[in-house]
Amino acid sequence: MPRQNRVLPDGQILAHPTRGDFMGNRGILHDTAAHHHGKLTHRRWRHKAWVCCVLSFKNRQRRLMAPNRYTELFFYDEAVALAAGHRPCAECRRADHKAFLAAADHSGSAPGFDEHLHTARAIPRVYGQNRPLAHTRTLPDATFIQMGTGPLLLLGDMALPFTPEGYTAPIKRPHGTFPVLTPEPTRIALHNGFRPVLRLPATLA
Numbered sequence: 001m002p003r004q005n006r007v008l009p010d011g012q013i014l015a016h017p018t019r020g021d022f023m024g025n026r027g028i029l030h031d032t033a034a035h036h037h038g039k040l041t042h043r044r045w046r047h048k049a050w051v052c053c054v055l056s057f058k059n060r061q062r063r064l065m066a067p068n069r070y071t072e073l074f075f076y077d078e079a080v081a082l083a084a085g086h087r088p089c090a091e092c093r094r095a096d097h098k099a100f101l102a103a104a105d106h107s108g109s110a111p112g113f114d115e116h117l118h119t120a121r122a123i124p125r126v127y128g129q130n131r132p133l134a135h136t137r138t139l140p141d142a143t144f145i146q147m148g149t150g151p152l153l154l155l156g157d158m159a160l161p162f163t164p165e166g167y168t169a170p171i172k173r174p175h176g177t178f179p180v181l182t183p184e185p186t187r188i189a190l191h192n193g194f195r196p197v198l199r200l201p202a203t204l205a
Contacts, residue, residue, distance in 0.1 A: 003038035003064060007073050009083035009144040009151040009162060009181045011129035013040060016164045020074030021199050023053045024086050029071040035064065040071065044127035048118040049111070051089040052081040076166055078196035079153055083144035083181040085121035085129070087113070103189035113185070121183040131179035140190035142198065144181040147174070151181060160200075167201055 002015040007024065015038060027046025034040070052075065064072055075081035088096035090110055097110075106113045123130055131146060136154065139145070143154050144162070151162040158170040182190070190196075 001038055003034075004040045005038075005064070005071065005073050006164065007075050007080065007084045008164065009080050009153075010146060011044070011084055011181075013044070013073065014164060015039075018076065018165050020080075021055070021077050021197065022075045022081050023055055024051060024073040024075060024081055024084075025053065025070045025089075026050050026073065027070055028068065029073075030065045032067040034071075035066055038065065042127070045122070048114045050084075050086040050114070050117075050121075052078060052086040053089040053092045057092040076162075076164075077199035079142045079144065079182075079198055080162070082142070082183075082186045082190075082196055083151070085117065085183055085186075087117060087186070100189050100194050103192040103194035104185050105188055105192070106185075117183055117185050120185050129181065130183070131181060132184070133177050134180045135177045136174055139180065139182075140187055142182075142190050142196050143187055145174075146179040146181055155198075160204075166199065169201075170204065 002017045004013055004015040006014045006016040006020060008014065029040045029043050031041055062072060088100045090097040101113055121130055139154055141155050144151050149161065153160040153162060154173060157173050159173045160167040160170050
């Protein structure tokens with residue numbers, strides 16, 4: 001039975017069988033019986049340090065949705081994690097963490113950046129995702145926008161529709177103003193050269 005732990009670019013957290021390439025953490029989002037039923041509570045975060053981690057680190061083993069342990073979240077690729085509001089983990093992805101904060105023009109502490117990122121990504125009390133409008137000509141590669149048909153990854157002169165199974169066939173990059181899923185501090189990092197790990201279709205890889 002798939003657990004409710006797959007995060008989409010638009011902030012939804014689904015139960016879906018497609019495996020993710022990265023793991024994340026927002027605190028404890030499940031109840032004490034969730035290891036057996038696999039579902040989350042209504043909460044979508046318990047702290048502001050939303051991290052994106054590798055799947056394997058120092059041979060550590062975890063029991064998914066264990067009582068009183070943080071909820072393991074999973075992302076199809078790193079662009080999805082960034083759109084959902086996460087940033088590279090300072091422990092298991094130390095080099096990427098440093099490169100990301102530098103590209104985001106942040107010279108202070110990681111908690112200070114997390115406060116800034118949380119303000120940009122989240123709508124408090126309703127556990128919602130902030131989606132400001134922006135024109136596609138201003139957006140860097142690896143940014144997600146929201147179309148009527150779902151999330152869309154911008155990449156060069158094309159865009160890749162996203163589904164829980166992954167990316168579908170590319171289309172022409174749209175021209176116009178759309179809701180943006182990737183938070184503004186993260187877009188600064190993308191503008192300045194941070195390159196997330198993408199899991200592209202075989203025809204584009």
